[in-house]
Amino acid sequence: MFDEFPVADGPDSIIIDNFAYSVSMSGDFPGFGTGATFDAIQGPLNFSFMNFKIAPRDADDLEGYQAP
Secondary structure, three states: OOOOEEEEEOOEEEEEOOOOOOHHHHOOOOOOOOOOEOOEEOOOEEEEOOEEEEOOOOHHHEEOOEOO
């Protein structure tokens, strides 16, 4: 929904936002979808619609992609 997606590390999760960069629309991550993993995701932290969200700035902010 809204080109955002949740990521989880054990019981904790956060939303990845498309404010500055769209992960799913960029084409930089072939096969992106449920079950994909990243080693690290970084970017500015936003608070919007009662949720904290990380907003990657470009593909370099998403490290170690593994397709599902």
